[in-house]
Amino acid sequence: MKSLLILTGHSKGLGRAILDTYLQKEEFEIIAISRTKLGLNKPNLTEISMDFGELEVLETELSNLFPSDEFEEIILINNAGWIGEIKPVGSLQVKHMRNSVNINLLAPMYLTNAFVAAYKHSTAKKIICNISSGAASKPMESWGQYCSTKAAIAMFTKVAAKENADSQFRFFSIAPGIVDTQMQDEIRQADGLDFPEIERFKSYKENGDLSSPESVASKISYLLEHENEFQEVIQDVRNFDLP
Ligand SMILES: NC(=O)c1ccc[n+]([C@@H]2O[C@H](COP(=O)([O-])OP(=O)(O)OC[C@H]3O[C@@H](n4cnc5c(N)ncnc54)[C@H](OP(=O)(O)O)[C@@H]3O)[C@@H](O)[C@H]2O)c1
Numbered sequence: 001m002k003s004l005l006i007l008t009g010h011s012k013g014l015g016r017a018i019l020d021t022y023l024q025k026e027e028f029e030i031i032a033i034s035r036t037k038l039g040l041n042k043p044n045l046t047e048i049s050m051d052f053g054e055l056e057v058l059e060t061e062l063s064n065l066f067p068s069d070e071f072e073e074i075i076l077i078n079n080a081g082w083i084g085e086i087k088p089v090g091s092l093q094v095k096h097m098r099n100s101v102n103i104n105l106l107a108p109m110y111l112t113n114a115f116v117a118a119y120k121h122s123t124a125k126k127i128i129c130n131i132s133s134g135a136a137s138k139p140m141e142s143w144g145q146y147c148s149t150k151a152a153i154a155m156f157t158k159v160a161a162k163e164n165a166d167s168q169f170r171f172f173s174i175a176p177g178i179v180d181t182q183m184q185d186e187i188r189q190a191d192g193l194d195f196p197e198i199e200r201f202k203s204y205k206e207n208g209d210l211s212s213p214e215s216v217a218s219k220i221s222y223l224l225e226h227e228n229e230f231q232e233v234i235q236d237v238r239n240f241d242l243p
Pocket of ligand 1: 008009010011012013014015016033034035036037050051052053054078079080081082083103131132133134175176177178179180181182183184
């Protein structure tokens with residue numbers, strides 16, 4: 001029987017590596033959502049272009065996103081994210097605050113809610129994986145939008161897990177560590193006057209301390225495949241090694 005992966009933010013970075021990992025698993029049909037379509041010629045991949053900064057399209061399309069076929073396993077990975085405007089509170093623009101909340105919090109909330117509604121009667125193995133961040137529990141100057149939206153999606157995931165403790169749903173909020181992606185580029189390009197920790201982030205790149213997206217994708221795939229080895233909702237890929 002087929003399995004289904006719904007993945008957001010598949011066009012680059014960690015999401016692209018997760019996509020490549022699951023494209024190798026022939027049993028998976030994949031629905032992938034980002035603003036950018038990769039145009040890959042893969043029979044088991046459906047790409048959808050959507051901007052989570054503007055939620056009206058997602059709101060309209062929500063009920064059409066989840067196929068009603070019978071699947072052995074169904075996974076939702078809310079990976080799309082934005083570091084937000086790297087500025088201190090008092091200097092933030094309203095449009096960027098709205099975008100951050102839409103992309104990092106409301107879009108994964110909408111998708112998680114609609115996924116549970118769509119598949120509550122399905123007998124498939126069902127996993128929701130919301131990509132959070134270590135920043136969810138660690139305040140960083142000038143990351144107000146990012147830290148707060150990541151903390152909120154982690155808590156939303158914990159609430160959903162508690163509500164569904166006796167069900168066949170599993171929920172994870174996963175911190176991927178510090179990953180060598182465009183998001184880290186954006187962080188290194190911040191104004192040092194706004195972001196006092198910028199030199200630390202530049203040194204991660206210079207010293208080769210960033211994880212590759214491929215290695216993190218492998219760990220996320222392992223965790224989702226061996227979910228019974230991971231009892232807590234909040235997970236950090238740095239806390240385990242692949243066997
Ligand atoms: N990199 C790190 O060190 C790190 C650390 C902790 C947590 N994370 C989390 O890991 C996840 C992946 O991050 P990454 O580092 O791979 O970032 P990235 O390289 O910037 O990629 C972000 C992905 O999200 C999509 N996305 C961004 N804005 C979007 C929008 N408005 N609508 C729809 N899709 C949008 C992008 O696609 P389009 O541009 O095509 O829309 C892209 O596929 C994020 O949730 C991030 O917060 C990353």
